[in-house]
Amino acid sequence: MRTLSGARPPDSGQIAINSQPVTIGNPRDAKALGIETIYQTLALADNLDAPANVFLGREVTAATTLDDAAMESATRKVIGRLNPNFKNFKAPVLRLSGGQRQAVAIARAIHFNARVLIMDEPTAALGPAETAQVHTLIRQLKSEGIGIFLVSHDIHDVFDLSERISVMYHGKLVGTVNKNDVTTDEVLGMIILGKPPTKLTQQDLAELHG
Amino acid sequence: MGVSVPTQAAPERGTQTRIGAAFAPAMSALRSLEVDTRLLGMLGALLLIWVGFNILSGGTFLSARNLWNLSVQSASIAIMATGMVLIIVSRNIDLSVGSMLGFLGYTMAMIQAVWIPNDLGFGHEQPLTWIITLVLGIALGALIGGLQGFVVAYGGVPSFIVTLGGLLVWRGLIFRYAQGQTIAPMESTFQMLGGGTVGTRVGALGEWPSWTLGIVLCLAIVYLQISSRRRRRRYAFPVRPLWAEGLVGAVSCGIVLGVVWVANSYPLPVNVALQYAEEHGITVPPGGLFIPTGVAFPVLIMLIVTLVVTFLATRRRFGRYVYAIGGNPDAAALAGINVRRTIMLTFALMGSLAAISAAVQTARLNAAVTNLGVQNELDVISAAVIGGTSFSGGIGTVPGAILGAVVMQSLRSGMVLLLVDSPTQDIVVGLVLVVAVGHADADDTDAGPGDPARTAGRDAQHPGLLWRRARGRRRVDRSLRRRGRWPCRRQRRRQVDAHADAFGSATT
Numbered sequence: 001m002r003t004l005s006g007a008r009p010p011d012s013g014q015i016a017i018n019s020q021p022v023t024i025g026n027p028r029d030a031k032a033l034g035i036e037t038i039y040q041t042l043a044l045a046d047n048l049d050a051p052a053n054v055f056l057g058r059e060v061t062a063a064t065t066l067d068d069a070a071m072e073s074a075t076r077k078v079i080g081r082l083n084p085n086f087k088n089f090k091a092p093v094l095r096l097s098g099g100q101r102q103a104v105a106i107a108r109a110i111h112f113n114a115r116v117l118i119m120d121e122p123t124a125a126l127g128p129a130e131t132a133q134v135h136t137l138i139r140q141l142k143s144e145g146i147g148i149f150l151v152s153h154d155i156h157d158v159f160d161l162s163e164r165i166s167v168m169y170h171g172k173l174v175g176t177v178n179k180n181d182v183t184t185d186e187v188l189g190m191i192i193l194g195k196p197p198t199k200l201t202q203q204d205l206a207e208l209h210g
Numbered sequence: 211m212g213v214s215v216p217t218q219a220a221p222e223r224g225t226q227t228r229i230g231a232a233f234a235p236a237m238s239a240l241r242s243l244e245v246d247t248r249l250l251g252m253l254g255a256l257l258l259i260w261v262g263f264n265i266l267s268g269g270t271f272l273s274a275r276n277l278w279n280l281s282v283q284s285a286s287i288a289i290m291a292t293g294m295v296l297i298i299v300s301r302n303i304d305l306s307v308g309s310m311l312g313f314l315g316y317t318m319a320m321i322q323a324v325w326i327p328n329d330l331g332f333g334h335e336q337p338l339t340w341i342i343t344l345v346l347g348i349a350l351g352a353l354i355g356g357l358q359g360f361v362v363a364y365g366g367v368p369s370f371i372v373t374l375g376g377l378l379v380w381r382g383l384i385f386r387y388a389q390g391q392t393i394a395p396m397e398s399t400f401q402m403l404g405g406g407t408v409g410t411r412v413g414a415l416g417e418w419p420s421w422t423l424g425i426v427l428c429l430a431i432v433y434l435q436i437s438s439r440r441r442r443r444r445y446a447f448p449v450r451p452l453w454a455e456g457l458v459g460a461v462s463c464g465i466v467l468g469v470v471w472v473a474n475s476y477p478l479p480v481n482v483a484l485q486y487a488e489e490h491g492i493t494v495p496p497g498g499l500f501i502p503t504g505v506a507f508p509v510l511i512m513l514i515v516t517l518v519v520t521f522l523a524t525r526r527r528f529g530r531y532v533y534a535i536g537g538n539p540d541a542a543a544l545a546g547i548n549v550r551r552t553i554m555l556t557f558a559l560m561g562s563l564a565a566i567s568a569a570v571q572t573a574r575l576n577a578a579v580t581n582l583g584v585q586n587e588l589d590v591i592s593a594a595v596i597g598g599t600s601f602s603g604g605i606g607t608v609p610g611a612i613l614g615a616v617v618m619q620s621l622r623s624g625m626v627l628l629l630v631d632s633p634t635q636d637i638v639v640g641l642v643l644v645v646a647v648g649h650a651d652a653d654d655t656d657a658g659p660g661d662p663a664r665t666a667g668r669d670a671q672h673p674g675l676l677w678r679r680a681r682g683r684r685r686v687d688r689s690l691r692r693r694g695r696w697p698c699r700r701q702r703r704r705q706v707d708a709h710a711d712a713f714g715s716a717t718t
Contacts, residue, residue, distance in 0.1 A: 007544055028546035043544045045537030047604035048530075056534055057545035065525040073445040 001118055001151065005037035006030035017116075028057070034115035038122055040151075042105040046094040050086075051075040053093055054108045078107045082137060099130035106134070110141065117141065118149045123157065135161060155184055155191075169194035185209075243454045248598050252613045259617065263624030270627055274475035278503065280616070280623050281473070282405045282574075285508035286567040287586065288615035291593040292519040293560040295611045296529070298594055299536040300556055301603035302362060302369035306376030307564050307590050310354060311583030313380035314561075315568035318347040319393035319578030322400055340400035347565040354380070355561015359554035369557075377587065384580055394577035404574030405506035407479070410486045413507045413573070417474050420504035424470035428463040435459055473509075474502040508570045512612070515566065519559075520608045532556060536604030592639070593618055596646045618642075 002008040004015065006027040014021050017033055024030050030037070044053050051071040060067045060074070072089055079086045083103045093101055102122065109117055119138070123131040138161050142148060152158055158165060159179060167174040167190040175196035177187070185205055186197040193204055240247065263271040270276060290307050297304050322343045327334045358376050362369045395401075398408045405413040415423060435455060442449050450458075477483065483499040486492075492499070523529035531552045534542040543549050567586075572578045597614025599606030618639060625635045 005544070006546075026546065027544050031546060037544070039544065041540075043538065043541035045534040045541050045604070047537035048534060052530060052534070056530075056542070057547050059527055059530060061527070065521075066527065066530060069441040069445050069447065072447065 001037070001120060001149065004030065004035060004116075004149075005118055006035075007037075031058070031112065034113065035118065036109035036112065036114035036116070037118040038105050038109050038120060040120040040124060042101055044093050044101060044104060047092050049092055050079065050089050050096075050104045050107075053104050054078070054111060056108070058112065074111065075107065078111045079103055082106055083133065098125045099127070099133075102126060102130065102134070106137065110146075114146055116147045116149070118151070120151045121153070122150070123152075123154070155187065158187070159184060167191055239454075242451055243458060244450055245458060246607070249607070249610055249613070252598070252610065252617070256613060256617050256620065259620050259624065263620070263627065267624065267627045271624055274472050276623065276627070277472050278476040278506065280619055281469075281509045282506045283623065284615045284619040285405075285506075285512040286570045286574075287589045287593055287619070288512050288612045289515045289567045289570070290560070290563050290586070290590045291597065291611035291615050292515055292608045293556070293563040294590050294594040295597070295599050295606045295608055296519070296523060296532050296556045297369075297560055298591070298599045298601060299604060299606045300532045300553055301536050301539065302553065302556070303591070304355075304358070304369065304373045304376075304557065304560050305587050305591075306358060306373040306380060307560065308583040308586035308588075309377045309380035309384075310351065310561060310564040311568045311571065311586055312384050312581070313354070314347050314351050314565045315572040315582045316384050316388055316393065316578045316580075317350060318343050318565070318569060319396065319572055320388075321346055322397045323393050323395065335397060337399075339397045340403075343397070343400060344403075344569055347569060348562045351561040351563070351565030351568075352558045353561070355564065356554055356558035358561070359557025362557065363550035363553040381584075384582075388578075388580065390580055392577050392579050396573055396576050400569070401573050401576055403507055403511070403569050404571070404576070405508045406574055406576070407482050410482060410489055412478060412482070412503060414473070415504040415507070415510065417502040417504055420470045420474055420502070423505060423510075424467045427466045431462050431466070432459055470505060473505045476503045477501055478503055508574070511566060511570060515563065516608060516612055519563075522559075523608055528552065528555065533604055538604075589615075589618065592643050596643060601647075 003010045004024065006024045006029050009025060015024060016022065022029075022033060024033070024035075045056060048056070051068065051074075054075045055071045060070045062070070076089060079089075083100065086100055086103055088096060088100070093104055096104070102125070106122070122138075123134050126134065135157075138148060138150070142161075150158070150162055162179055164176055164178055165182070165187060166176040167187065169191070172194075174190045174194055177190075177197060182197055185208060186200060188208055189195060189200045189204055190197065192208060193200070195204065240250075260272060290311070294304060294307070322339050326332050326336065326339055326342070332339075354376075358369075358372050361367050361372045365372075398411065401408050402411060402413040407413065414420075435458070439449050439455065449455075477499075478486065478501045480498070483501045484494065486501060487494050487499055523532065531542065531547045531549075534545070534547060535549055535552060539549060568583065571582060575582075593615035594606065594611045595601070595614070596617055597606070597610035597612070599611060621639055621642060622635055625638065630638075
């Protein structure tokens with residue numbers, strides 16, 4: 001994930017977008033290719049307000065000076081879509097609640113017409129109501145044709161939202177399966193035992209429930 | 211130890227809310243003014259200091275003469291404090307500014323007093339000497355500041371260490387190439403930068419140019435207010451009520467014109483005025499001649515520097531990135547900001563500001579001496595910190611730092627008037643510094659919930675905060691222990707003993 005978003009250069013292998021091989025050396029490259037990332041830590045500058053965070057690194061300028069009014073206007077629009085109750089556009093994001101901070105981080109990713117969205121545990125820090133909001137958003141983005149990598153440890157989230165599931169175990173890919181081909185138990189087996197569904201035995205599954 | 215007892219705390223809280231209710235209309239008025247309350251508080255503190263010293267000194271402190279000198283003395287520290295704000299905001303520090311100032315002052319003195327007149331053979335008092343000197347000095351400042359910044363940003367050496375090294379290196383270099391000599395005199399136009407007088411030439415704007423400057427600044431303030439309102443209107447954002455806008459504009463213009471008025475109330479020294487009258491064929495009236503001095507050049511330079519650095523900090527990407535890096539360096543890097551380049555540029559800016567201050571100081575002294583700028587780094591850092599810049603990064607303003615410099619200089623100047631000796635001055639300024647920072651930290655803790663993940667970075671930089679939180683935790687521990695929920699040391703020992711009895715033990 002970090003390689004794809006440009007935070008870390010790749011050790012080996014290659015990345016292809018629409019079958020075209022591309023190189024991603026830094027976060028700027030990734031964003032230029034339409035890859036946006038929502039980090040688990042949210043990666044917000046706490047001392048800046050919401051518009052400054054949404055446009056961080058991609059500020060709107062008018063004759064070389066920052067156009068804060070334009071950025072605030074755009075931010076109001078995009079955050080209004082996510083959370084209509086959001087009002088604090090001038091306060092440093094440090095003063096916002098967890099859900100509002102999450103909204104800022106998501107707004108930053110979707111405002112720039114992302115083609116691929118990487119979401120690292122987007123609901124880990126949220127309450128149930130806010131989690132439901134994020135789920136609605138994910139479905140909406142999916143229907144708009146945006147490819148989403150959802151990183152999650154919550155098996156229900158995974159089955160609710162995804163089409164294909166990849167399981168990593170001790171830093172190695174166990175396997176990638178279609179959601180409709182597998183049961184939750186099989187995926188749990190992949191997660192806990194690190195075995196792909198084809199190698200899982202009845203005994204393994206029994207132990208899981210043991 | 212102040213362990214709070216609930217019965218005491220309850221009525222206290224009650225009175226607080228009652229006071230809060232009484233202040234509510236004032237608070238809402240303040241909010242619609244949308245002014246930086248922190249800056250307002252500092253202005254209030256400054257006013258208090260001024261009025262206090264004025265009473266204690268029997269009216270001398272707020273005389274035009276003292277205020278004019280105060281402004282000139284503050285200028286050189288204030289100029290550097292603007293750059294120090296950006297350095298500290300981006301979670302770095304520059305300890306080398308005093309030595310850089312000495313080194314650059316020395317170099318500029320050599321350029322105008324030795325190299326241009328003697329080595330290049332152009333002779334003394336050439337019309338372009340001062341500007342060539344100044345430009346070369348600023349360029350060299352940017353270069354050596356940038357060099358330090360390069361080592362910090364690309365070499366990964368902590369700025370504290372790099373600039374501590376710089377503090378020694380630049381000071382050492384002065385002795386190396388000047389061999390302890392004082393370089394003097396400065397070229398006469400260059401001397402004007404210090405705000406002094408040479409013959410009948412005065413390092414100040416004079417009466418009418420000062421008024422013109424004041425009026426131009428007022429027009430600029432009004433223009434900025436109108437254009438910002440218009441821009442917000444275009445997006446249908448809420449704007450300040452008109453009375454608030456008017457009040458802010460009127461107060462700002464009042465301050466600007468007040469400064470000009472004070473500067474114009476300070477007359478030229480008697481002998482300079484007499485000489486001036488002689489040259490211009492003015493007959494001296496019986497009551498003596500009153501020629502207004504006007505805004506001093508060091509103050510004018512400070513003003514320009516403040517405007518430029520404030521513009522960089524608030525209206526340009528560079529400034530936005532500096533604050534973002536200070537707020538969260540990882541987030542800044544993930545947003546695609548070139549963190550290293552930005553850090554290097556802050557140090558280069560600091561170097562060129564040190565060069566400007568060096569010009570002001572050498573011009574004022576009319577000489578470069580080996581201990582030029584010694585301990586200035588401490589004054590500059592103090593000014594920035596008193597002005598609200600936080601060492602946890604991401605917080606601080608340029609106007610705040612200017613105010614900080616003026617507050618510090620006011621304290622010193624006031625104590626000089628009251629004949630307080632210099633060690634006592636140091637003690638007072640030191641205490642003020644600590645109290646100011648302690649106060650700012652208290653504000654910080656109020657800012658947000660104590661989410662450990664979010665405050666972890668702050669703790670690392672802020673032993674004080676960590677201590678305060680640990681104290682809270684100790685209190686919790688104590689109350690748990692009292693209720694027997696938490697093993698105290700004696701209970702724990704009993705448990706260990708019991709364990710040893712039951713299972714036998716190798717420990718003694």
